[in-house]
Amino acid sequence: xxxxxxxxxxxxxxxxxxxxxxxxxxxxxxxxAMSLADTADFGVFRIIADNAASAxxxxxxxxFTVGSTPxxxxxxxxxxxxxxxxxxxxxxxxxxxxxxxxxxxxxxASATLIFRMDRMNEAESLLAGNGIRILGQEDLx
Numbered sequence: 001x002x003x004x005x006x007x008x009x010x011x012x013x014x015x016x017x018x019x020x021x022x023x024x025x026x027x028x029x030x031x032x033a034m035s036l037a038d039t040a041d042f043g044v045f046r047i048i049a050d051n052a053a054s055a056x057x058x059x060x061x062x063x064f065t066v067g068s069t070p071x072x073x074x075x076x077x078x079x080x081x082x083x084x085x086x087x088x089x090x091x092x093x094x095x096x097x098x099x100x101x102x103x104x105x106x107x108x109a110s111a112t113l114i115f116r117m118d119r120m121n122e123a124e125s126l127l128a129g130n131g132i133r134i135l136g137q138e139d140l141x
Contacts, residue, residue, distance in 0.1 A: 001124065001134055001135075001136045002070035002071060002072055002120060002124070003048065003052070003070070003071060003072075003073050003135065003136065003137050003140065004052035004053075004056075004068050004069070004070065004071075004137070005046055005047065005048055005052075005068065005069045005070070005071045005114065005116075006046070006047045006048075006049060006052055006055050006056050006059065006066060006067075006068055007044055007045070007046050007047075007066065007067040007068070007069060008020050008044070008045040008047065008059055008064050008065070008066055009042055009043070009044060009045075009064065009065040009066075009067075010042060010043045010044075010045055010064070011041070011042055011043075012038060012039075012040075012041060012042055012043055016043070017036070017043075017045065019062065019064075020045055020059065020062075020064065023058045023059055023061070023062035023064070024047075024049070024055055024058055024059070026058065027054050027055070027057070027058035028054070029049050029050060029051055029054050029055045029058060030049065030050040031047055031048070031049055032048045032049060032050060032103065032140045033047075033048040033101065033102070033103040033112070033114055034046060034047050034048070034101075035099075035101040035114075046101070048071075048073070048103075048114060048140060049140075050140055050141045051141070052068065052137065056068060069116060070120060071114050071115060071116050072114070072115045072116075072117065072120065072123060072124060072127070072134055073112050073113075073114055073134065073135040073136075073139070073140070074086060074112065074113050074114075074115055074127060074132060074133070074134055074135070075110045075111075075112055075132070075133040075134070075135060076102075076110060076111050076112070076113050076132075077110055077111075078104065078110050078111045082110075082111065083102075083113065086113070086127075086132065089126060089127075089130060089132075090117070090123065090126070093122070093126055095117055095118065095119055095122060095123050095126065096117065096118040096119075097115055097116070097117060098116040098117060098118060099115075099116050100113055100114060100115045100116070101113070101114050102114065112135060
């Protein structure tokens with residue numbers, strides 16, 4: 001089961017990230033995880049929200065260019081080697097991680113990692129078949 005990641009394209013100038021978060025705040029949307037990558041002219045602000053549809057609509061209404069991407073939210077033990085175990089599983093099956101970022105959920109003995117894979121369905125089946133919990137959108141609400 002995948003969740004929807006919202007990607008917002010923002011100009012590299014003061015106030016742009018604040019405008020994104022302000023639009024989400026006004027819509028009552030909470031950010032659960034985020035990642036920001038930049039190029040010379042713009043940034044890509046990747047967001048996992050408690051309500052992806054509301055987040056996307058609010059950002060589009062605010063005039064932002066918005067995209068969405070299916071990603072896997074994978075629960076990993078919060079211990080040394082937890083990430084390595086999952087990466088080894090992917091590697092041993094020829095799966096490539098395109099990017100990832102993580103966050104912790106308190107109280108919990110686990111971290112949540114967001115994966116974008118080259119073969120999402122295969123990765124999802126592999127994780128489920130190895131007893132690794134994949135979170136759904138309802139787990140983030």
